[in-house]
Amino acid sequence: MKKYVYPYKVFTDREGQKFHFNAYKLLLTAVDDAHLDLLKNLESLDYERVQELITDDEQKQCLQDLSEFEMIGDEPYILQADATAFTPTSYRIVLTEQCNLACVECFATKNVNCLKTMDEETLFKVLDYSFEHNRDKTVQYCFFGGEPLIKFDLIKQAVERIEGAESSNIIKKPIFLITTNGTIITDEMIDFFVEHNFRVGVSVDGPKQIHDKLRPYKNAKGTFDDVKANYIKMYNRGVDIHVLITPNPDYLDDLPNIAEYILKNFPMKELTINTPFKYDTLQWSVDGEKYANILFEVYKLAGEYGVMLDSALSAVLGSISNGIRRRTPCSILGDEFMTLVNPQGKMSRCAQKYDDKIALQTLEKNSTDSCKNCFAYGFCGGVCPAYKALSNKPHDSNKCKFMQAVIPNLINNLHLFEETADDI
Template sequence: METVYLDAAETRAVREGDDGRIADTLSEYGFTPGNGEAVDLPGDVVNHLAHLGISGQPSHIAGYRIVVTDKCNMKCSYCFVDTNTGAPDLTEEDLRLGLDLLFEVNRGRPEVTYQWFGGEPTIRPDLMMAGDHYARELAEKFDVGSIQPTVVTNGAKINDDLIAHFKEFRYGVGVSIDGPPPTNSNERLLLSGKPADERIHRNIQRMLEAGIHVGANVTPTQWNVHELPDIVDYILSLGIKFLYVNTPIPAHGTWIAHGPDLARNLYQARMRALSRGGMLFSHLDRIYQALDSRRPRVFEHLQGCGGVNAALLPGGRISLLDLNWRDPRFIFTLDQIREDHSLLGRAAKDLHPFDGCKTCPALAICGGPSQNERLLRRTQIPTDDFCGFFNEGLALAVADNTALQ
């Protein structure tokens, strides 16, 4: 079996169903019906990964999330970043030394990517601009084909200078929007307590008119999860064609959206976006990708090139986890990473370590919670919402014709 495992009852339903084409289609895509006997599903996945030449040991840092500052002009209740703590910003020296390492280990590659992050990174446009110009120099020095900077921003502080810079460096700009103004203002307000929707919308239009690639980052919560299809309509009405729905980050120890509800509404939102010429990306894509390509997608933080995306932090430090910057087990100096690449393996996922994983039909797509998920929840055990999301999403995707292309 390549990616998804059917249990005995599901196998009988496929075999004995009125429409034999279901079985034929699944067979063509590697879903071989079993006889209901007990099998070692985790072992099968590990063996198949070895057959595909996929290893959990990353060889290098493939990209950065550059944490410029923890300062932010907004306060969002679900944010996993402790903002406005008074901690020092990244220095230009930290930035240059960190970029040196990134380009050294990616010598000769066609592209190097990095993302500006905060807090609110546009509070320090000087660092962003200096870093991009230095990255361009390093790309030439290390024979890297191109650089691809991106930024995650609330969009409230975009000005003419930044727009010109984004255009020059062909930025991807991800603006955080959780819905129309009444929905967005539930959790996303300026520090003054006032909404900034009109200002953000104006800045989005200015960037689009300048030809900048703008996408929307939507965070699903208990307040907007049932509105996701309508939120797609709203964001498309702004002229944005690319949407990314974040995985609920358990900043307070649990998901802030019910997993099965999220899967169902993401499914509807995906269809809504496709029907209107938009593209919606989410954690649900891992299921579709597995169905389409028959390659297990169990390393959510490992790229196909064998690299890991790390966070560049103030003080010349690197966190191997791009969403967790506190746990000392994953934080190292630049020199430590240079001297011992085996340290990167600490970011690797411990595949399906729980008893429930052994019989889970989503096993080969999920693989168990990532290190980020575990640390943010402060427990090693996956939440019911995490498991429910993948199981519900898998059931929807298998029945969806667009999954089998």
């Protein structure tokens, strides 16, 4: 009987305990040297031959463990099943690229002379497309910019049309999100968010001193005091609200302190950390290994405050803890994903930006041969096709380093993932 040795990599934690990471099944198992020796034998000898060679009970038990913990198995393996069809179920709609702030890292600040705004006809076309392609499904609409609240009138029109599609049973109950700088909030907007169950994400990049430097008004005045006051007002009025932090590469070491400050001062159930990237190529702008280590620290902190952390780790940990390989680098399961819609109504295969090179229609498999030998492939999902198209490089080394640092961090922080750890 043919037995396959599934691709794996061995890691050692701080206490010297060895772990086998099964790159095919995405399983992490504590092992000792006897297991690893047997696995080595199985890589060169037939299973029957190894069975004949082992004599003592301990070795027999080890061989049984290898099957039981799925390090070896009967099924042949393929490391990647690429998604070839993409169906956006989530629409991040850039209503306007205009903004009332001049944030240091933002594209809106850097391209101030060519910023566009969506018109009503384009908005309705986009919404109708979303209904047509998602019949009887839950669709997510994220109003984005620039600053989307500059076009609050368009948001109201969009919500009316979407809720109309729901009442006519074309789509299921929609999910509304908005990402805002939190500076132009009115009572009417607050009532609207509550009435339509909006999830409101407010960008706050740190305590006053840091935030004011990174996210000033156009006249250079800091925005922190206005954002904090509006945030607390929205929270007290019952808005489902949370903070998004975008780590500035210059303050990366400070991220745990920044996150702790935010957790102490801004009430919320979930904190989002955006991965900072270079807008022209989508390359991650922080060292991947360092970023992974820091995000694990933040994960621990958020847990202490009873807050969920949504970050570059989320899909990765979701994939490992469920043993489900990611088919694309921007999804956990299946082909569903978020598209970014630009003010001209053009849809991107990427949630971060639109460019003709990465338009929804320009589909291409996302794998690269180099990934097939990487133990992280299954939970990483491969090279970001948008990055590849825009940078003409085979992979983003920062992202690769991030993915490869996840398992070493995981084995040293297993207590953070009690449910997952029980399964290991």
